[in-house]
Amino acid sequence: MLATIPESLQEKIEKRLRYYEDLGIRLFYRDRAAAPEVLSAPSASAPTTGPSSAEESSLPKGKSKVEKPVTAAPTAQVIPVVKPSGASLFEEVDKIHDDTLLKIREDIGDCTRCKLHKGRNKLVFGDGSPAAELVFVGEGPGADEDMQGLPFVGRAGKLLTQMIEAMGLQRKDVYICNVVKCRPPENRTPEPDEVQTCSPYLLRQIDVINPKVIVCLGAVAAKALLQTTRGITQFRGQWLEWRGRKLMATYHPAYLLRNPPAKADVWKDLQKVMAELGLTLPKKKSS
Ligand code: SF4
Numbered sequence: 001m002l003a004t005i006p007e008s009l010q011e012k013i014e015k016r017l018r019y020y021e022d023l024g025i026r027l028f029y030r031d032r033a034a035a036p037e038v039l040s041a042p043s044a045s046a047p048t049t050g051p052s053s054a055e056e057s058s059l060p061k062g063k064s065k066v067e068k069p070v071t072a073a074p075t076a077q078v079i080p081v082v083k084p085s086g087a088s089l090f091e092e093v094d095k096i097h098d099d100t101l102l103k104i105r106e107d108i109g110d111c112t113r114c115k116l117h118k119g120r121n122k123l124v125f126g127d128g129s130p131a132a133e134l135v136f137v138g139e140g141p142g143a144d145e146d147m148q149g150l151p152f153v154g155r156a157g158k159l160l161t162q163m164i165e166a167m168g169l170q171r172k173d174v175y176i177c178n179v180v181k182c183r184p185p186e187n188r189t190p191e192p193d194e195v196q197t198c199s200p201y202l203l204r205q206i207d208v209i210n211p212k213v214i215v216c217l218g219a220v221a222a223k224a225l226l227q228t229t230r231g232i233t234q235f236r237g238q239w240l241e242w243r244g245r246k247l248m249a250t251y252h253p254a255y256l257l258r259n260p261p262a263k264a265d266v267w268k269d270l271q272k273v274m275a276e277l278g279l280t281l282p283k284k285k286s287s
Contacts, residue, residue, distance in 0.1 A: 218252030
């Protein structure tokens, strides 16, 4: 009940909501799972603070202004994030100037910064156009990628290539990389410390390429970039704002191999990406 919120807090919340509305942020979710802190998505241009967790936790469970979504702004959603401990990943990357992909690769070198280096055959940096408007971010290399030193070249990679071609593009037109550059043993999910250690290189790659659109393939990529604990199904297929760019999360091609019906959802997502990039469906060849 709204009446349970002290008047002073109500005023504070209303003021904060008006502030967000002025910034074009009109869609709010109340996170039902307990989150350590609620902030806006990491962004170079969006506000970096949201209502405090105290304000959030005292929001009513019934009718309230913040619980009911208003008109959705296409790219300015607020999602709960985990506040990184210590210096923010983004702050560190923002300090780097005149970066290039070559410089980043040189900085990584023969990396032993996390335990994934132990089982690595080849480090998988990334592949594609350094001027791509579209960047795909996956989770980490698998066995084929580890052998070849290239991202998405196994079965899931072939499916990603088909998806890219269905959009009317070639692999060379986009950039493809992963959150971690070395293969996790037995293809397990990268652990938080590995993601944390390797992520600055990914952020630098994205900043250098400066794409219009980032597509996160799977939950690991989405969670790493958005610093969120929310499940990918809660925001899959929605435009999010990320450091001044548009970001969409969709399912990983490896998941689609296990669950083919989900391909329809991914195709819908990719059609939104195509619309954003002004791409049209390739014409069928007449026989
Ligand atoms: S995964 Fe990243 S941080 Fe870990 S060893 Fe490989 S390049 Fe270094």
